[in-house]
Amino acid sequence: MNKNLSELRSEIDRLDRSIVAMINERYGYVRQVGEWKHANASEIYVPEREKALLEKLEGINDGPLKNETLRAIYREIMSGAIALESPVKIAFLGPENTFSHQAALSKFGSSVSYLAKNSIAEVFEAVDRGKADYGVVPIENSTEGAVTYTLDMFNQSEVSICAEVQLAAHQNLMARCDKEHIRVIYSHPQALAQCRLYLHNNFPLVPQVEVRSTAEAAKRAAMDDHAAAVASTLAADANGLKVLDGSIEDNSRNVTRFLVIARQNPKPTGEDKTSIVFALKDKVGALMECLTAFGKEGVSMSMIESRPAKTRPGEYLFFVDFNGHRNDTHVQELIEELQKHCLYVKTLGSYPCGLSISND
Numbered sequence: 001m002n003k004n005l006s007e008l009r010s011e012i013d014r015l016d017r018s019i020v021a022m023i024n025e026r027y028g029y030v031r032q033v034g035e036w037k038h039a040n041a042s043e044i045y046v047p048e049r050e051k052a053l054l055e056k057l058e059g060i061n062d063g064p065l066k067n068e069t070l071r072a073i074y075r076e077i078m079s080g081a082i083a084l085e086s087p088v089k090i091a092f093l094g095p096e097n098t099f100s101h102q103a104a105l106s107k108f109g110s111s112v113s114y115l116a117k118n119s120i121a122e123v124f125e126a127v128d129r130g131k132a133d134y135g136v137v138p139i140e141n142s143t144e145g146a147v148t149y150t151l152d153m154f155n156q157s158e159v160s161i162c163a164e165v166q167l168a169a170h171q172n173l174m175a176r177c178d179k180e181h182i183r184v185i186y187s188h189p190q191a192l193a194q195c196r197l198y199l200h201n202n203f204p205l206v207p208q209v210e211v212r213s214t215a216e217a218a219k220r221a222a223m224d225d226h227a228a229a230v231a232s233t234l235a236a237d238a239n240g241l242k243v244l245d246g247s248i249e250d251n252s253r254n255v256t257r258f259l260v261i262a263r264q265n266p267k268p269t270g271e272d273k274t275s276i277v278f279a280l281k282d283k284v285g286a287l288m289e290c291l292t293a294f295g296k297e298g299v300s301m302s303m304i305e306s307r308p309a310k311t312r313p314g315e316y317l318f319f320v321d322f323n324g325h326r327n328d329t330h331v332q333e334l335i336e337e338l339q340k341h342c343l344y345v346k347t348l349g350s351y352p353c354g355l356s357i358s359n360d
């Protein structure tokens, strides 16, 4: 016979008691892992282990639990585990409630502590000086391209990349008033650029004002009856604003990629990416030789970006992301080949390929 509601709930209660007991049992082992790590000066956050664990769990999950839900639950279980091992601090490009904050939360969960920094340079500095254990910085957007400031910082800093986060960052129009009463729209220049068409079609006569973050834009909209902001839903909630239109970005596959920086180098997972920067020797065909080296080693690039070297006019640095780990023989051969044509080649990190996460 079918169970009635209170019988069903007591079954749920029984299982919840087991779940909590099991998480606590798990944390007993986590604590011991933490002690081992402290004794062996080992890293607390281990992205390659987390990735392998999540993949294994997805492999045994027969549903109805969705893999997305499973990941979110484990994000928090592992966040609690990290906090139990050590009080880690994560620096991100502030203020709070920006997409960078959201990217950091999606990687480290809500049990660790966060430091909102005023600039990308300050995030690097916090990690460089050990004031933060990890940093989260934007690196590229699928609509607007590379975040050149972050690229430039890598050339000056000794931190390395230990993980990536790909956030399907949806932009939203939010305000206290209705659409017809909007007299000004605030946002970060990149967010305004991502919604150029929507804003042109819907608010051709409303002035757009650039501010330093989408979170700042939402704060301003919260203080003005006739202002709107283009920002994340996190910012709408934090400032009590109504979302008037959601997912207003012109390209619905608008993804922002963030990097986790640290003073550590993850081990290979079998599905890794490596980021390097190189400066070409001043000789004809040097760039061609470098690109040929990638082809020869069968290495596919996922990003290539050039930046002025700032030493002499006309000299450029090339930032490249490609599939593979710095420990792989073919990657080592590729780097040796590149060195022949470059003044220097610096490996910025090898890290597990990240899944794309949505901020819906």
Ligand SMILES: C=C(O[C@@H]1C=C(C(=O)O)C=C[C@H]1O)C(=O)O
Binding pocket: 030, 033, 044, 045, 046, 047, 049, 050, 053, 077, 078, 079, 081, 082, 085
């Ligand atoms: C427990 C560990 O530390 C952290 C927590 C993990 C977890 O909760 O499973 C996994 C990897 C680490 O980020 C570990 O390294 O195994």
